[in-house]
Amino acid sequence: MAKLPKAFYCGADVIxxxxxxxxxxxxxxxxGEITSGMIVETEAYQGVTDRASHAWAGRRTDRTxxxxxxxxxxxxxxxxxxxxxxxxxxxQKEIPHAIxxxxxxxxxxxxxxxxxxxKEKPEHTLTxxxxxxxxxxxIDRRLHTGESLTGKNIWIRKGKRTLKTSEIVASxxxxxxxxxxxxxxxxxxxxxxxxxxxxxxxxxxxEKIKGRPTTRLL
DNA sequence: CGACCGATCGTCT
DNA sequence: GACGATCGGTCGA
Numbered sequence: 001m002a003k004l005p006k007a008f009y010c011g012a013d014v015i016x017x018x019x020x021x022x023x024x025x026x027x028x029x030x031x032g033e034i035t036s037g038m039i040v041e042t043e044a045y046q047g048v049t050d051r052a053s054h055a056w057a058g059r060r061t062d063r064t065x066x067x068x069x070x071x072x073x074x075x076x077x078x079x080x081x082x083x084x085x086x087x088x089x090x091x092q093k094e095i096p097h098a099i100x101x102x103x104x105x106x107x108x109x110x111x112x113x114x115x116x117x118x119k120e121k122p123e124h125t126l127t128x129x130x131x132x133x134x135x136x137x138x139i140d141r142r143l144h145t146g147e148s149l150t151g152k153n154i155w156i157r158k159g160k161r162t163l164k165t166s167e168i169v170a171s172x173x174x175x176x177x178x179x180x181x182x183x184x185x186x187x188x189x190x191x192x193x194x195x196x197x198x199x200x201x202x203x204x205x206x207e208k209i210k211g212r213p214t215t216r217l218l
Numbered sequence: 219c220g221a222c223c224g225a226t227c228g229t230c231t
Numbered sequence: 232g233a234c235g236a237t238c239g240g241t242c243g244a
Contacts, residue, residue: 043236045236052236053236054236059230061229061230062229063228063229063230077228077229077236078226078227078228078229078235079228079235079236079237080225080226080227080234080235080237080238081225081226081227081228081235082225082226082227082237082238083236083237083238085236085237087236100236102236125238125239129237129238130236130237131237131238132237132238141228173236174236174237175235175236175237176236178235179236219243219244220242220243220244221241221242221243221244222240222241222242222243223239223240223241223242224238224239224240224241225237225238225239227234227235228234228235229233229234229235230232230233230234231232231233231234
C-alpha cells in the first residue's frame with residue numbers, strides 16, 4: 001500500500017489536509033511490530049494566527065521548533081505529564097501548521113495494541129482520543145518527534161477509498177477554551193457515524209453559543 | 219447520565 | 232511555580 005508522499009504534507013491549506021487525512025491509515029513499526037488504524041478524527045492548528053496553536057504569535061521554543069520545519073514530520077508532545085499527543089506538521093518551512101490526530105479505528109496489530117494499553121478487549125477507548133491512540137500505537141515523544149512520515153518507523157498509508165464530502169463532519173476543537181475567538185473555529189473533523197470517534201464529553205463552556213451550532217455538515 | 223477530581227511532568231513564565 | 236490540544240475513576244441524581 002502506498003504511503004502518502006511528502007508533497008501531500010507540504011500543502012498550504014492545513015484545513016484541507018486535515019479533512020483529506022480522514023480515511024487514511026496511520027501505521028507504526030516498533031521493534032518489528034506493526035500496528036495501524038484508520039484516521040477517523042483530526043484537528044487543524046493554524047500556526048501563528050491561531051490562539052489554540054503552540055506556535056501562536058510565533059512562539060518558537062525547543063518544544064515547538066519542529067513545527068517550524070517542513071511538513072511531513074511528526075510533532076509529539078507530552079500533555080498533562082501523561083499523554084503523548086501525535087501531530088503531523090504541514091506546510092513549508094517557517095509556517096508552523098499542524099494536525100492533531102484524535103482517533104483511529106484499529107486495523108492491524110490489535111493484540112499488540114491491547115498489550116500496550118493494558119486492555120483485554122478492543123473496546124472504544126483503545127484508540128479513541130489522542131492520548132489513547134498514542135498508547136496503543138506505541139507513539140512516544142522521545143521516539144517519534146521529528147520522525148519523517150515517509151520513513152520506516154511511522155507513516156500514513158492511503159486508504160481504500162476517498163470519502164464523500166457528506167461523510168465528513170466539522171465541529172469545534174476539543175479542550176481549547178483558553179483560545180478565545182479561535183475556540184469557535186470549526187477545525188475539528190470526523191467521519192460521520194464512525195463509532196471510534198472520540199466522545200466530546202460535553203462542549204467546553206466557551207463553546208456553548210446561542211444560535212450557533214457547534215457541529216455542522218460541510 | 220453529568221460533574222468532579224487526581225495523576226504526573228515537561229515546558230514556559 | 233503554574234498549567235496543560237487527556238483519561239479513567241468515583242460519586243450523586
